[in-house]
Amino acid sequence: MAEIYINGQPCVVxxxxxxxxxxxxxxLFLPTLCKMENRSAIGACRLCVVEIEGARTLQVACATPVRDGMEIFTQSRRVREARQMIVELLLSEHCGDCQTCERSGDCELQDIAREMGIREVRFEGERLPCEIDDSTPAxxxxxxxxxxxxxxxxxxxxxxxxxxxxxxxxxxxxRIGPAFSMDLDEVPCVQCGQCAAVCPVGAITERDHIDGVWEALQDEKKHVVVQTAPAIRAALGECFGYEAGTLVTGKMTSALRMLGFDGVFDTNFTADLTIMEEGTELLNRLKKALVDHAQVALPMFTSCSPGWIRFAEFFYPNFLPNLSTCKSPQQMFxxxxxTYYAKKMGIPAEDLTVVSVMPCTAKKFEAQRSEMNDSGVQDVDYVLTTRELAEMIQSAGIDFKSLKNGKMDAPMGLSSGAADIFANTGGVMEAAIRTAYELVTGRPLPMDNxxxxxxxxLEGIKEAALKIENPLPEWAFLDGVEMRVAVAHGLNNARKVMEAIKSGYKTYHFVEVMTCPGGCIGGGGQPRFTDDSVRLKRINAIYQEDEGKELRTSHNNPQVAQIYKEFLGEPLGERSHHLLHTHYMPAKCPSD
Amino acid sequence: MLVEDACMEEAHNHETDELSQQELLEKLDEIIDHYGADKGALIPILQMAQSLFGYLPDPVLSKISARLEKPFSEVAGVVSFYSFFSRTPQGKHQIRVCLGTACYVRGAKEVLTSLKKELGIDLGESTEDRCFSLEVGRCFGACGLAPVAMVGTDVHQRVKPSKMKALLQDYRLSFSSEEEGGEE
Structure with missing residues (x-):
């Protein structure tokens, strides 16, 4: 332990x-525009400078370790003047179109300039040219x-x-960017948007779909439906002053209705559908391996996260057969x-606009993939991030906090708790295990709650093993099999798992990968700023939503049973295969 | 002989022109092997690759990126950070004029202007006959001799704008005799 003095106050750290x-x-929060939690200091912005007794120059607090007896001054005149100078210099070369900037009101540089009382910028510096890279869909x-x-x-x-x-x-x-002066579409960018989530200013943002959505809503010929991913309900409230982890499912539903959507549905519904398809796919693969002794790609990887899909296409093309062929819930929806809903409503697919609200920027990319038009037209037309939905609600003048709780529409609005937890790292795995265990043994998963x-x-890589005993007769081949599963979130963790599998160090049956830290609740399109405490609050809110439901398992969702009966047939059946499954292609890095 | 020395020598030797791209890439592999594909050896590997190829074409950078398991963007970042590295083919004689403080105050900028005029090229370019290329150098550590210009590995001290033509002439002569005579 070290005893230090901060502004004369002794403390032991x-x-x-x-x-x-x-x-x-x-x-005492020292200003910083570069420091990130759990990451070593970058030391680029210099805003956290402090005066340290005995040191000739000011030191950056983020990269200076304490030592016993250290005397630190954080608000001396010298420190304040240096910080103001730094902010002024940053502003002098920053393209400051604040009134029209997408980050206005949500900009760390703007906040810091205000907090420091900067009223004028004394320097007129050379500015960098505004070169716009809009090469990617996201x-x-x-x-x-x-x-x-x-x-x-x-x-x-x-x-x-x-x-x-x-x-x-x-x-x-x-310039901060891809190699030399390349655009993002020329390099292996997975479009996860974590860069946009941590950018303190408006240098990287999501591609805005708001105008397109307004236009569709105004168009009388269009029937516009919206789906919301499970991660939205645990984060949207933050944009309206609620504490992180406040569930706003009901208010969100009402707000969407007030915005003019003709149908307010739940991506959760197709998350349940995903479990039916993906669970069946996994059991089929296991059967082929264990009974037919056929060559089959195992472990199977989840395929809900489009950034992870792109990552595998770029960096692990040999493992593409291991990816579940299931589309993500957004694309299934x-x-x-x-098809199903349009037919039920008697609306031609061309006149139906599907908008999704996602915690994710890669979903914008996914919606525009050329494979994603199995309905005959582009299956998902517009993808809004959580932040964009908040902006639409604000611009419509809706007083979000005063809204009553609304209910989602049938037939794609009912979902199980298993679908809710798709938002969390480990959630897809848990949802799949709940259903697979019950289908195979006829008994509910024998685990607490x-x-x-x-x-x-939030641990980066998680593992579990589950022994199957006394299965139903048709699954007898699984008797005594120990199912080994792994869960990774954040692609660096995914890479570690992939390397462990590649080298033969680890073997699994089923692996869940989510692109973003914490899973979708920490997605690149979520309200800023997301750190681990915010992630945990959102994760807990999602489990709370799950536990609050009677219906906890996907295969017991009556609307899911209904769609199989009325339209799809059976999991992995012909129509399911056509509409709910996809294929992957190795992607070439242009720099290769 | 160390691989470094071999490559340096080879680069200065006209024979390299006759090695095929494939052979050069194999040599690059040897260099990387020599360093055990150590991520920390990026800069020396880039230096030697530039000696070997005369410049750093993108396929070379891709190979280095893949073998060192470093993102291409990072390799590119290092290449674009150091003025020493070049992504365009260089002339046989690379001229670097120091624009460090001492050289600058003693007229290096005028020297550079004179060279540009004499060669008919701008910074970062090579003459059509590939005899010369022109770069700005950072301090060579010879401030007492300012202004300083380097041609290849030769250091020229107290250079004057008016003497540039004469300075270039010697290199031109040796270059054209080699061109005519082929191998020395």
Whole structure:
């Protein structure tokens, strides 16, 4: 332990913590535009400078470890003047179209300038040109707004192990971006949007679909339906002043109805459908391997997360046969809405617009994949992030907090708790286990409150094993088999699992991968700023939603039974195969 | 002989022109093997690759990126950070004019202007006959001799704008005799 003095106040902190963390423990938040939780200091923005007794120059708090007896001054005149100077210099070269910037009101640079009382920028510096990269369906980059904090570089390279972004060039001319001056579509970017989630300014944002949605809503010829992913209900409230982890399912439903959607549905419904299809697919693969002794790709990987799909297509093309062929719930919804629902309502698919609200930017990319038009037209037309939906609600003048709880529509609005937990890391796995165990043994999963504890929580890679005993006669071949599963979230963790499987160090039957840390609740389209405490609150809210339902397992969802009876036939049947399944293609990195 | 020395020598030797791209890539593999594909050896590997190929074409960078298991963006970041690295083919004689503080105040900028005029090329370009290419150098550590320019590995001290033509002439002569005579 070290005894230090912050602004004269003595305090005892652990050895080797940084001055920044020590100050936080005292309830003192030093400004920073680059530091990220659980990541080593970048030291790029210099805003957290402090004065340390005996040091000639100011030191950055984020990269300076404490030592016994250290005297630190965080608000001396010298420190305040230096910080103001730094902010002014940042502003002097920043393309500051604040009134019209997408990040206005949600911008860390703007906040810091306000908090520091910057009233004028004394310097007129040279500015970087605003070069716009709008090459991908999901993300827009604007070099003129970039303050070179390198958070995106850290998250892309370390958290996601993608490495699409890196500082290029040197000095004033440094650009943060793909190799040399390439655009994002020329490099192996998976479009997860974690860069947009951590960007303190408007240098990387999602591609806006708001105008298209308004236009469809105004068009009298169009019947516009909306689906909301489970992660939205646990995060949307944050945009309206609610504490992180407040469930706003009912208010969200009412707000969507007020915006003018003709049908308000739940992606959860197709999450239940996913479990039916994916569970059947897994059992079929196991049967082929264990009974027919056929060559079959195991472990099977989940396929709900489009960033992970793209990652596998870029970096692990040999494992593409291992990916479940199931489309993601978003795409299953689009395909079913434009066939089953359209037919039920007597609306031609061309006149039906499907909007989805997703915690994710990669879903924008997924919706535009050329395979995703099995209904005959593009299955999902527009994808809004949680942030974009909040913006629409605000611009419509809807007083979100005063709304009454609404209910989603039939026939695609009812869902099980198993579908809710798709939002959390480990959730798809737990949902699949709940159903597979019951289908195979005829008994409910013998676990406390149906939770598979080892796959819950924020640990990067989680494993579980489940021994199957006394199965129903048709599944006798599984008797005594120990099912080994793994769960990874954040693509760096996925990469570790892939390497362990590739080298033969680990063998599993089923692996869940979610692209973003924490799962969809930590997606690239969620309200900013997402750290682990926010992730945990959202995760808990989702489990609360699950536990609050009578219906906890996908295969017991009556609307799911209904759609199989009326339309799809059976899981993996001909129509299911056509509408609910897809295929993958190795993607070439242009730099190869 | 160390692999480094072999490559450096080879790069300065005209024979390299006759090695096929494939053979050069194999040599690059040897260099990377020499460093045990160590991620930390990115800069020396890039230096030697540039000696070997004369510049750093994208397929070379891709190979280095793949073998060192480093993202292409990071390799590109390092290449674009250092003025020493070049992605365009260089002339036989690379001229680097130091624009460090000491050289700058003693007229290096005028030297550079004179060279540009004399060669008819801008910074980062090569003459059509591939005899010269022109770059800005960072400090060579010879500030007492400012302004300094390097041609290949030769250091020229206290250079004057008016003497550039004469300076280039010697290199031109040796270049054209080699061109005519083929192998020395």
């Amino acid at each position: 652990e050895d080797h913590v940084t001055v920044l963390d020590a100050a936080r423990q005292l309830g 993300l827009i980059r604007d070099s003129g707004k970039c303050i070179k904090c390198r958070r995106c570089v850290t998250v892309c390279g370390d958290t996601q192990a993608v490495g699409a972004l890196f500082p290029q060039g040197r000095g004033f001319d440094t 689009g395909a079913v809405a434009k 149906l939770h598979v504890q080892p796959v819950i929580g």
